[in-house]
Amino acid sequence: xxxxxxxxxxxxxxxxxxxxxxxxxxxxxxxxxxxxxxxxxxxxxxxxxxxxxxxxxxxxxxxxxxxxxxxxxxxxxxxxxxxxxxxxxxxxxxxxxxxxxxxxxxxxxxxxxxxxxxxxxxxxxxxxxxxxxxxxxxxxxxxxxxxxxxxxxxxxxxxxxxxxxxxxxxxxxxxxxxxx
Amino acid sequence: xxxxxxxxxxxxxxxxxxxxxxxxxxxxxxxxxxxxxxxxxxxxxxxxxxxxxxxxxxxxxxxxxxxxxxxxxxxxxxxxxxxxxxxxxxxxxxxxxxxxxxxxxxxxxxxx
Numbered sequence: 001x002x003x004x005x006x007x008x009x010x011x012x013x014x015x016x017x018x019x020x021x022x023x024x025x026x027x028x029x030x031x032x033x034x035x036x037x038x039x040x041x042x043x044x045x046x047x048x049x050x051x052x053x054x055x056x057x058x059x060x061x062x063x064x065x066x067x068x069x070x071x072x073x074x075x076x077x078x079x080x081x082x083x084x085x086x087x088x089x090x091x092x093x094x095x096x097x098x099x100x101x102x103x104x105x106x107x108x109x110x111x112x113x114x115x116x117x118x119x120x121x122x123x124x125x126x127x128x129x130x131x132x133x134x135x136x137x138x139x140x141x142x143x144x145x146x147x148x149x150x151x152x153x154x155x156x157x158x159x160x161x162x163x164x165x166x167x168x169x170x171x172x173x174x175x176x177x178x179x180x
Numbered sequence: 181x182x183x184x185x186x187x188x189x190x191x192x193x194x195x196x197x198x199x200x201x202x203x204x205x206x207x208x209x210x211x212x213x214x215x216x217x218x219x220x221x222x223x224x225x226x227x228x229x230x231x232x233x234x235x236x237x238x239x240x241x242x243x244x245x246x247x248x249x250x251x252x253x254x255x256x257x258x259x260x261x262x263x264x265x266x267x268x269x270x271x272x273x274x275x276x277x278x279x280x281x282x283x284x285x286x287x288x289x290x291x292x
Contacts, residue, residue, distance in 0.1 A: 019219065019222065019226070022219075023219050026215045026218050030207070030211055030214055031211075038205055039202065051214075052214075055218045055222070056218070056222060056225060114197075115204055118198070165198070168198060172198075
């Protein structure tokens, strides 16, 4: 609650033109936005570029953020739109797969098999489903918060999370019947 | 333990496993390099917007001045003749104030 009110005061100051307040918002939310984009697009370098674009867009649009709205969800929503635009504009899927493979090699030192299986399964999910999974399963967003961020109906988010979860667990060798 | 409890426990265990795997590629909570890059881009964008705004204002002002110059010129000439002594006196007073103010500040130790 204190954190939310800190966000609110930082947003109010940034809306008044304070770059310092905005800089603190960047510090506070960069982890969530970058983590979400890494999972949504599967390419770390591209995700970080998109995260920078997200914060730039947030700076120009911060006046439109309503009082009391979740800053984290708002930023992830902007990031998701940036990601979708990037995918649409560049036939990015093939390049993404190639860079995904490159990234996969680079992260082989991580606990290998499960992690790779999870990444491969994430890469196979449709964009919307992947975003829902990235927010709700990886980042502890509530379904309502994810629905707000991604501008998807609540039921769609729930169904994406449920299906995505089943596919990820299947990739990890856990039967979805055993796990709910 | 009922079957429902067992299912719930399995579900939680599976979710925890997923969460733990996702956490492996979590970016750091604090990343000064990333934050600095973002703020540098924000400042650059702000500077470009300011320059664009000033260029726009200057262009509009120059255009207005050019359009109104035939009307303004005679008025300004008349006014400048009448106000020249007063403007001179004001400029002198301003200079005196600046000098005296600086001396007063130095005297009370507010400036070196």
